[in-house]
Amino acid sequence: MDRLVNKRILLGVTGGIAAYKSADLVRRLQDAGADVRVVMTASAQEFITPLTMQALSGHPVHTDMLDPSAEAAMGHIELARWADLVLVAPASANFMARLAHGHGNDLLATLCLATGAPIAIAPAMNQQMWADSSTQKNLLILQEKGVHVFGPAAGSQACGDVGEGRMLEPMQILQSAAEVFEYQLLTGKHVVINAGPTREAIDPVRYITNKSSGKMGFALAELAAEAGAKVTLIAGPVNLPTPARVTRVDVTRAQEMFDACMETIESGCDIFIATAAVADYRPVVTADHKIKKSTEEVHITLVKNPDIVASVSGHAKRPFTVGFAAETQDVIAYATAKLSNKNLDMIATNDVSGQNVGFNSDNNALTVIWPNGHKVLPLASKRQIAKQLIELIAIRYRQ
Ligand code: C5P
Numbered sequence: 001m002d003r004l005v006n007k008r009i010l011l012g013v014t015g016g017i018a019a020y021k022s023a024d025l026v027r028r029l030q031d032a033g034a035d036v037r038v039v040m041t042a043s044a045q046e047f048i049t050p051l052t053m054q055a056l057s058g059h060p061v062h063t064d065m066l067d068p069s070a071e072a073a074m075g076h077i078e079l080a081r082w083a084d085l086v087l088v089a090p091a092s093a094n095f096m097a098r099l100a101h102g103h104g105n106d107l108l109a110t111l112c113l114a115t116g117a118p119i120a121i122a123p124a125m126n127q128q129m130w131a132d133s134s135t136q137k138n139l140l141i142l143q144e145k146g147v148h149v150f151g152p153a154a155g156s157q158a159c160g161d162v163g164e165g166r167m168l169e170p171m172q173i174l175q176s177a178a179e180v181f182e183y184q185l186l187t188g189k190h191v192v193i194n195a196g197p198t199r200e201a202i203d204p205v206r207y208i209t210n211k212s213s214g215k216m217g218f219a220l221a222e223l224a225a226e227a228g229a230k231v232t233l234i235a236g237p238v239n240l241p242t243p244a245r246v247t248r249v250d251v252t253r254a255q256e257m258f259d260a261c262m263e264t265i266e267s268g269c270d271i272f273i274a275t276a277a278v279a280d281y282r283p284v285v286t287a288d289h290k291i292k293k294s295t296e297e298v299h300i301t302l303v304k305n306p307d308i309v310a311s312v313s314g315h316a317k318r319p320f321t322v323g324f325a326a327e328t329q330d331v332i333a334y335a336t337a338k339l340s341n342k343n344l345d346m347i348a349t350n351d352v353s354g355q356n357v358g359f360n361s362d363n364n365a366l367t368v369i370w371p372n373g374h375k376v377l378p379l380a381s382k383r384q385i386a387k388q389l390i391e392l393i394a395i396r397y398r399q
Contacts, residue, residue, distance in 0.1 A: 001032045001174065001175070001178050001188075002033075002178075002183075002187050002188025002228075003178040003179070003181040003182070003183065003187055003188070003228070004029065004032035004033055004034045004174070004177065004178050004181070005032070005033030005034075005187065005188045005228065005229070005230050006033060006034075006035070006225055006228060006229070006230055006231075006245045007033070007034045007035070007084045007085065007181060008034070008035045008037075008082055008083050008084045008085075008245075009029050009034045009035070009036050009037075009083065009084065009085050009087055009177065010037050010038075010039060010079065010080075010082070010083035010085070010086045010087070010111065010115075010117075011025065011026060011029070011036055011037070011038050011039070011057075011087050011088075011089065012038075012039045012040075012041075012086060012087065012088035012089070012091075012095075012108045012111070012112075013038060013039070013040045013041070013044040013048070013053070013088075013089070013090070014041045014043065014044050014088060014090060014091055014092040014094070014095040014108065015041060015042075015043025015044050015046060015047060015092050015094070016044075016047065016090040016092050016124045016125065016167070017047060017124075017158040018089075018090035018124035018158075018166075018167035019044050019047035019048045019090055020047065020048055021089075021090070021167060021169070021170055022038075022048070022053070022089055022090065022170075023048060023052055023053065023056055024170045025089060025170040025173060025174070026038065026053065026056045026057050027056060028170050028171065028174045029174060029177070030057075032174060032178065033188070033230055035245075036057050036059075037057065037059050037062070037074075037079065037082070037083075038050075038053040038054075038057050038059070038061045038062070039061070039062045039063070039079075039107055039108045039111060040053065040061055040062075040063050040108075041063075041095070041106055041107075041108050042063070042106065043092070043094075045063065050063055060073065062074075062076075062079065062107055063107065064107060065106065065107045065110060076107060076110060076111060076114065077114055079111060080110075080111045080114035080115040080116075080117075081114075081115070081116070083111075083115055083117045084117055084181070085117055085118055085119075085120060085177060085180055085181075086111060086112055086115050086117055086118070086119045086120070087119075087120045087121075087122070087173070087177055088108070088112075088119070088120070088121045088122070089121070089122035089124075089150075089167065089173055090122060090123070090124030090167045091121035091122060091123045091124065092123075092124070092125060093123075093125045093129045093130070093132070093134075093135050093138075095108070095109070095121075096121065096123060096135060096138045096139065096142065097134065097135075097138050099112055099119075099121070099138075099142060099147070100137075100138035100139075100141040100142050100145075101138075101141075118146070118148060118180055119146075119147045119148070120147065120148035120149070120150060120176070120177060120180060121142070121147060121148070121149055121150070122150040122151055122152070122167050122168055122173050122176075123139075123149065123151060123152045123165070123167070124151075124152060124165065124166065124167030125152075125165045126157060126159055126161060126165055127154075127157060127161050127162070127163025127164055127165040128161070128163075129165065130152060130163075130164050130165035131163070131164070148176070148180055150168050150172070150173055150176040150177075151166070151167060151168035151172070151173075152164055152165050152166055152167060152168065153166045153167070153168055153169075153172075154166065183228075184227050184228030185227040185228065185390065185391060185394040186224055186227040186228050186229035186271075186390070186394055187227075187228035187229075188228065188229075188230075189228075189229045189230070189270040189271060189397075190229065190230045190231075190232070190268065190269040190270050190271075191221075191224040191229040191230070191231050191232070191269070191270065191271045191272075191273065192231075192232045192234065192261065192264045192265070192269045192271070192272045192273070192319070193217050193220055193221050193224070193231065193232070193233050193234070193272075193273045193274075193275060194217065194233075194234040194235075194236075194257055194261055194273075194274055194275060194276035194278075194308065195212075195214040195216070195217020195218055195220075195221070195233060195234070195235050195236065195238065195275045195276050196212055196213070196214030196217065196235050196236030196237065196238040196240075196276055196277070197209045197210045197211070197212040197214075197236045197237065197238075197276070197277050197279070198236045198237075198251070198252065198253055198254040198256075198257055198276070198277075198278050198279045198305075199236070199237055199252050199253060199279070200253060200254065200279045200281070200282035200283060200305075201253070201283070201286045202283050202286065202287065202291070202300060203286065203287035203288075203289065203290050203291045204287075204288075204289065204290055205290055206290075206291070208279055208281070208282070208283070208302075209237075209279065210277050210279065211277075212236070212238075212276070212277035213238060213240075214235060214236065214238030214240050214275075215240065215361075215362065215382050216275050216324075216364060216382050216385070216386065217233065217235070217273070217275035217276065218233070218235075218238070218240050218243060219382040219383050219385070219386035220273055220275060220386045220389065220390065221233040221243050221246045222243035222244070222246065222383070222386070223383070223386040223387050223389075223390045224271075224273075224390055225243060225244065225245040225246050227390055227394065229271075230247075231243075231245070231246045231247065232246075232247050232248075232249065232264050232269070233246050233247065233248045233249070234248075234249045234251060234257060234260045234261055234264070234276075235248055235249070235250055235251070236251060236252065236257060236276060236277075237250075237252055253282070254278045254279050254282060254305035254306070254308075255282075255305065255306070257276060257278060257308060258305075258306045258308050258311065261308050261311075261312060262311065262312075262315075265312055265315050265317055265319065266317065268317065269319045270319055270320060270397070271319055271320045271321075271322070271393060271397055272309070272312045272319045272320070272321050272322065273322045273324075273393070274308060274309035274312070274321070274322065274323050274324060275324050276308070277326070278305060278307075278308055279305055280304065280305060281302035281303060281304055281305060282302065282303060282305055283300050283301065283302060283303075284301045284302070284303050285301075307342070309321060309323045309342055309344065310341075310342045310343065313342055313343040313344055313345075314343060320345050320346075320393070320396070320397045321343070321344050321345050321346075322344065322345060322346045322347070322348065322393055323338060323339070323342055323344045323346075323347045323348070324347065324348050324349070324350075325338050325347055325348070325349040325350075326349075326350055326352045327349065327350075327351060327352065328351065328352060328353040329353070331349050331350070331351045331367065332349065332367060332369070332374075334349075335347050335349035335367070335369055336369055339369055339370070339371070345370060345371075345396065345397075346368060346369070346370045346392075346393065346396055347368070347369050347370075348366045348367075348368045348369075348389060349366060349367050349368075349369065350364060350365060350366050350367075351365075361382075362381060362382060363379055363380065363381055363382065363385075364379070364380070364381075364382050364385045365377060365378055365379040365380070365385070366385060366389065368389065368392055370396055375392060377389065
C-alpha cells in the first residue's frame with residue numbers, strides 16, 4: 001500500500017447501489033497516503049450525495065462539465081492532468097459502454113478522454129448485465145485499451161440475484177490500485193527536510209540572518225516527492241513556491257525550526273536532511289521596541305542556538321540523518337570531522353568561497369561523504385544535484 005503515498009487519485013463514482021462503498025474507499029485511499037478528488041455522474045448522486053463525498057475527501061466534488069465555479073477552481077483539463085490514476089468505482093454497465101466507445105457526454109467520461117494517467121474500473125452491476133454480450137464486448141475493448149479492470153466478484157447481489165457482478169470490497173480495490181504503481185526509490189518513506197536561513201530578532205524590525213536562499217532544500221524536497229516519498233519541508237523565511245506533493249511548515253527562528261523538526265521526528269520519519277543554514281547564535285534578549293539611533297553604542301550578547309541535526313541524530317527515534325556543510329576552506333577535512341562529531345550517516349559538502357555554487361546560486365557542486373566512502377557530484381543545476389543526492393541517499397539508506 002506504500003505505493004499510494006503521495007499519489008493523486010481521481011475517484012469517479014457512477015450510478016449503482018455499490019456507490020455507498022466508494023465513501024469507505026475515499027477514506028482508505030487517504031489512509032494509504034493518497035490525495036483524492038471525487039467526480040460523480042448524475043446517476044451516482046441518486047445513490048450518495050456529493051456532500052458526503054466532499055466531507056470525506058475534504059475537497060469539493062466535481063459533478064458538472066459546465067459549472068463555471070468548478071471550472072474556475074480546477075478546470076476539467078487541469079483535473080485530468082492532475083491525476084496519477086483515474087479510478088472509477090463503481091463502474092456501471094452504462095459507464096463501461098461510454099468509456100469503451102470514447103464518449104465525452106459528461107464530466108467523468110470527458111476526464112477519461114482527457115487524461116494521460118492510467119484508468120482503472122471496478123465494475124458493479126447485476127449478474128445478467130455483466131454476462132450480457134454487449135458488456136463483455138465492451139470489457140474486451142477496455143482491456144485492449146489498457147484500462148485496468150478490478151473484479152467484479154461473484155456472490156449475492158442487492159437485487160437478490162446470485163452471480164458475477166458485485167463490486168470488489170474497498171480493501172481489494174485499494175490493493176489493486178496500489179499495484180498500478182511501480183516501486184520507486186523512496187516509495188512510502190517519510191523524508192523530513194529543513195531549508196533556508198533562520199532569523200534571530202534583535203528588535204521588532206532588525207534581525208540576524210545569513211545568505212541561504214533555501215533552493216537546495218526545496219529542490220531536494222521536490223525530488224524526494226518525485227521518488228515516491230512523503231515529504232515534510234520545514235522552511236525558514238524564503239521566497240520560494242512549495243514544490244508539488246510536499247507538506248510545508250514555515251518557521252522563522254532557529255528555536256521554532258528546532259521544535260518543528262523534533263515534532264516530526266517524534267511522530268516518526270525515515271530520513272532527515274538538514275540543508276538549513278541555522279543561525280548559530282541568537283541575541284539573548286530581543287528588545288520590545290525599536291532600538292533608537294540616539295543610543296550611541298549597542299551591545300548585543302549572543303547565545304548559541306541548539307544544533308538541530310545533532311539533536312536529530314542523537315534522538316531515540318533517530319532517522320537516517322544527512323547533514324550539509326558549507327565551508328570556505330579545507331572543505332573535506334572539516335566535513336569529515338562534522339560527519340563523526342554530529343553522528344551523521346552522510347554529509348554533503350560544498351565550497352561556498354566561489355560565486356557560482358552554494359548560497360543563493362542556482363547551481364551547486366557537492367562532495368558527499370559517508371563512513372568509508374565518498375562521491376563527487378560535479379557542478380550542475382540544483383535540481384540535477386538534488387536528483388543525484390536523493391539517489392545516493394536512497395542507496396545508502398537501504399544499506
Ligand atoms: O556546524 P555547521 O553549522 O557547519 O554544520 C552544518 C550542518 O549542521 C547543516 O546540516 C546544518 O543544517 C546543521 N545545523 C543545525 N543546527 C545548527 C547549526 C547547523 O542543524 N544550529
